Amino acid sequence: MTTTVALRTRRLRPGRIVLTILAFAIALAWVFPVYWMLNSSLLPNRTLQSFIPTFVPFGGSFANYANALEDGSFYSALGISLSVTLIAVFFCLLFAFLAAVAISRFRFKGRKTFVVAVLLVQMLPAEGLFIAQYKMVSSVGLLNSVIGISIIYIAAVVPFTVWMLRGFVAGIPADLEEAAMVDGLSRTQAFMRITFPLLAPGLVASGVFAFLQAWNEFTVALVLLPAEQMHTLPLWLRGFIQASATRETDWGQVMAASTLVAVPVIVFFLIVQGRMTSGLVSGAVKG
Amino acid sequence: MTDTISRDVTAAAPAATTKSARTPDVTRRRISVPHLLLIPAIAILLIGMGYPLVWQIVTSMQEFGIQQQFGKPADFVGLQNYLTLATDPTMWQVVGRSLLFCFITAALTLIVGILLAVLMTAVGRTARLTLQISLLLAWAMPVVAAMTVWIWLFDDRRGVVNYLLDMIPGVDMNRFSWLSNPLTFFIVASVIVIWMSVPFVAFSAYAGLTQVSDEVLEAAQLDGANGAKRLRYIILPMIRPVIMIVLLLQLIWDLRVFTQITMLQDAGSKAGEFDLLGTYIYKLGAGSQDFGMASAVSIFVLALTLAISWFYVRSLLKEDEQP
Numbered sequence: 107m108t109t110t111v112a113l114r115t116r117r118l119r120p121g122r123i124v125l126t127i128l129a130f131a132i133a134l135a136w137v138f139p140v141y142w143m144l145n146s147s148l149l150p151n152r153t154l155q156s157f158i159p160t161f162v163p164f165g166g167s168f169a170n171y172a173n174a175l176e177d178g179s180f181y182s183a184l185g186i187s188l189s190v191t192l193i194a195v196f197f198c199l200l201f202a203f204l205a206a207v208a209i210s211r212f213r214f215k216g217r218k219t220f221v222v223a224v225l226l227v228q229m230l231p232a233e234g235l236f237i238a239q240y241k242m243v244s245s246v247g248l249l250n251s252v253i254g255i256s257i258i259y260i261a262a263v264v265p266f267t268v269w270m271l272r273g274f275v276a277g278i279p280a281d282l283e284e285a286a287m288v289d290g291l292s293r294t295q296a297f298m299r300i301t302f303p304l305l306a307p308g309l310v311a312s313g314v315f316a317f318l319q320a321w322n323e324f325t326v327a328l329v330l331l332p333a334e335q336m337h338t339l340p341l342w343l344r345g346f347i348q349a350s351a352t353r354e355t356d357w358g359q360v361m362a363a364s365t366l367v368a369v370p371v372i373v374f375f376l377i378v379q380g381r382m383t384s385g386l387v388s389g390a391v392k393g
Numbered sequence: 394m395t396d397t398i399s400r401d402v403t404a405a406a407p408a409a410t411t412k413s414a415r416t417p418d419v420t421r422r423r424i425s426v427p428h429l430l431l432i433p434a435i436a437i438l439l440i441g442m443g444y445p446l447v448w449q450i451v452t453s454m455q456e457f458g459i460q461q462q463f464g465k466p467a468d469f470v471g472l473q474n475y476l477t478l479a480t481d482p483t484m485w486q487v488v489g490r491s492l493l494f495c496f497i498t499a500a501l502t503l504i505v506g507i508l509l510a511v512l513m514t515a516v517g518r519t520a521r522l523t524l525q526i527s528l529l530l531a532w533a534m535p536v537v538a539a540m541t542v543w544i545w546l547f548d549d550r551r552g553v554v555n556y557l558l559d560m561i562p563g564v565d566m567n568r569f570s571w572l573s574n575p576l577t578f579f580i581v582a583s584v585i586v587i588w589m590s591v592p593f594v595a596f597s598a599y600a601g602l603t604q605v606s607d608e609v610l611e612a613a614q615l616d617g618a619n620g621a622k623r624l625r626y627i628i629l630p631m632i633r634p635v636i637m638i639v640l641l642l643q644l645i646w647d648l649r650v651f652t653q654i655t656m657l658q659d660a661g662s663k664a665g666e667f668d669l670l671g672t673y674i675y676k677l678g679a680g681s682q683d684f685g686m687a688s689a690v691s692i693f694v695l696a697l698t699l700a701i702s703w704f705y706v707r708s709l710l711k712e713d714e715q716p
Contacts, residue, residue: 122516129512129520137527139588140534142553143542159553197437205434212427218710220431225709227442229702231649233671234694237678237687238445238452261441264434269709322535324652325671329679340537340652347541347659357545364538375533 143368147171147361154357170362180366182335183342189252190338191320194259198316199309202264206271207297211280228265232325240329250333258326263316270315274308275301314378321371339367446695453688462682474689483665484673484690490579491648491670498583498590499643505587506594507636511624513599525596532592540656543585547571572661582653590643597639601632634708641705645698651675670694 146154148166174180205224209217239258240249248254278301286296324340331337337345346360453474455467478484509528513521534542547554549570558566571577605628613623629636651671658667668676670690678687 125512126516126520129516129524132509132512133520133524133527136524136531136588136591139539139542139546140530142546143538146545154551157551157556159551159556201433201437204430208427208430212425214425214427217427220435221710222706223438224434225706226699226702227438229645229698229705230442230695231645231651231671231698233649233651233674234691234698235442235445235449237674237684237691238449239441240679241452241684242445242448257437258441261437264437268434322537324537324655325649328655329675340535343537343541344656344659347544347656350660357548357551360541361545364541368533368535368538371535371538372530372533376529379529379532 140368143361143364146357147365149358151356151358168362170356170358171366173356173359174363174366179334179337179342179345180363183337183339186252186331186336187321187338190256190259191317193252193256194263194320195313195316197256197260198263198267199313201260202267202271202312202316203309205264205268206275209268210272210275224265224268228269232262232323236326236329239326243330250331250336255327255330258330259320259323262323262326263319266319267312267316270312271305271308274305274312277308278304311378314374318371318374318378343367449688449691452684453692455685457683457685461684467685470685474685478686478689478693486666487668487670487673488693490668494579494583494650494669495644495647498586498647499640501583502587502590502594502643502647503636503640506591506639507598509591509595510598510602511628513595514602528592528595531588534589536589536652537656539585539589540653543581543588544572544656544660547581572657575666578657578661578667582650582657585653586647586650590646594639594643597635598632601635602628605631638705638708641701644701645705648694648698648701 145161145163147170148163148168149160150167150169153160205220208214209221243249243254243258246254248257282300282304283293283296286300287293291299322340323338324344327338327341331341334345343363346355346363349355452467454469454471456470456473457467461467509524513524516524531539546552549555549568549572554571555566555569558564558569571581609627610623613627618626649671650669654667654669654672655675658672661667671694674687674690674694677683677690
């Protein structure tokens with residue numbers, strides 16, 4: 107009650123009006139590139155060629171999307187992206203789940219070393235290892251294969267997934283399992299029937315996170331999948347910009363392609379966003 | 394089997410009972426359950442990260458020349474590659490440019506992000522939600538898609554940026570080619586990276602700010618502290634832990650901007666003065682096939698990252714110790 111009163115008195119001040127206008131202006135500026143992608147994707151190339159930009163897509167069409175999809179390379183890239191990502195997510199979740207149970211339900215020798223290693227590995231930049239990964243994968247003949255890149259993706263995404271799942275497992279009190287065991291379940295049964303169902307949201311969130319990581323990955327894919335027919339969606343999209351060096355860019359088509367790549371990612375991202383932020387800074391926010 | 398299960402029950406219980414559970418003869422007899430659970434994760438990390446890392450350390454001490462491209466094994470040269478790097482002016486330029494880019498971008502991201510978080514607390518619900526949704530959309534954009542849009546926005550002839558800047562009286566930005574000059578190239582890169590990273594900082598800082606109690610702020614206000622003073626002496630110190638962690642993450646993330654720089658080079662120029670560490674390594678390894686030097690630079694990048702990460706890991710471990 108008191109806060110509402112305080113808010114109301116504050117709202118009357120002119121400073122607050124200025125701040126509100128500022129907030130709306132910044133919101134508009136920040137979302138503009140996303141809007142511009144959609145806007146340009148709907149406009150015919152003739153309109154985009156003009157030196158005066160068209161800010162609202164009146165009379166737009168989906169022709170650019172049809173053009174971007176025409177040669178079938180999108181579907182090929184979509185297929186590669188899906189297989190690589192699904193393989194990576196599946197194994198990453200499985201491995202990370204087992205490891206998360208180990209570090210949050212047991213105290214054992216080497217636990218801390220493992221946790222430190224996981225946290226440090228998670229920070230390693232792809233560009234610090236990709237030449238070595240390229241040599242390794244090519245030496246076993248897995249360049250341009252789904253398996254080769256999946257292995258690297260699993261390894262790259264496992265650390266953060268372990269850390270994220272650890273939080274979820276630790277959040278479910280072990281007392282619940284112990285109570286079930288008093289009632290006659292074995293430890294494994296107790297875990298599967300009590301803890302596992304409670305973990306489902308955590309597994310979904312971690313899975314979506316792993317999905318986004320693998321789906322958006324560019325650097326490793328660039329070196330491990332050089333053949334064009336093996337390109338994932340990010341590499342496929344980059345092809346449009348690369349081509350701009352030699353010929354006039356069809357920006358409407360590029361923006362349609364970008365929208366096709368971005369929309370599913372945005373949807374998934376909005377599902378897990380809250381949990382991801384807390385996973386990265388949880389220690390600090392709690393104080 | 395039964396004895397493993399019962400042992401795990403005690404192992405899961407608080408630390409006091411752990412000691413008895415880990416009696417030497419039990420550990421010796423078979424691998425304990427937690428270790429068993431870690432095997433897949435450790436195995437995949439060893440294959441995907443460990444082996445390449447070891448290969449890289451070994452290779453960074455080998456010399457690769459034209460003969461190695463035809464299958465001759467590389468000679469062991471000790472630290473020669475590192476010495477070559479340390480005395481190479483190009484390497485120092487790339488390192489200097491990368492660090493400068495990283496620090497400036499991270500600092501600006503942090504400042505803008507914190508200011509936006511403070512702004513969120515100062516405005517009404519509608520304005521705050523609008524701002525948050527807009528930031529979320531920017532954050533959710535996949536990097537490659539974001540890059541194509543920004544390259545289109547900064548297009549020299551039909552880009553909106555030049556069109557809007559040109560409308561300012563006295564400014565002539567018609568056909569200004571942002572990507573052909575290293576300085577403006579990196580300004581564009583920095584703007585894009587800031588656009589992508591500010592949402593994370595703003596949301597984290599906002600989460601921190603909501604924990605600052607209203608009573609304390611009101612008390613300060615009654616004591617005569619104005620807005621700026623409350624920010625400086627109460628709010629910032631209280632959200633310092635969040636800020637530190639976010640800063641470390643930004644520093645690490647802004648060192649790995651390979652995707653952004655590669656895409657901007659696609660649209661602009663691939664010349665050496667547009668390189669940061671990532672693209673420099675790529676050109677050394679994938680381009681010149683000089684794996685020795687590429688590995689040495691990679692090791693340098695990894696060492697740099699680990700040095701910064703250490704502080705981040707230490708603060709996360711504090712949380713792990715008090716579940």
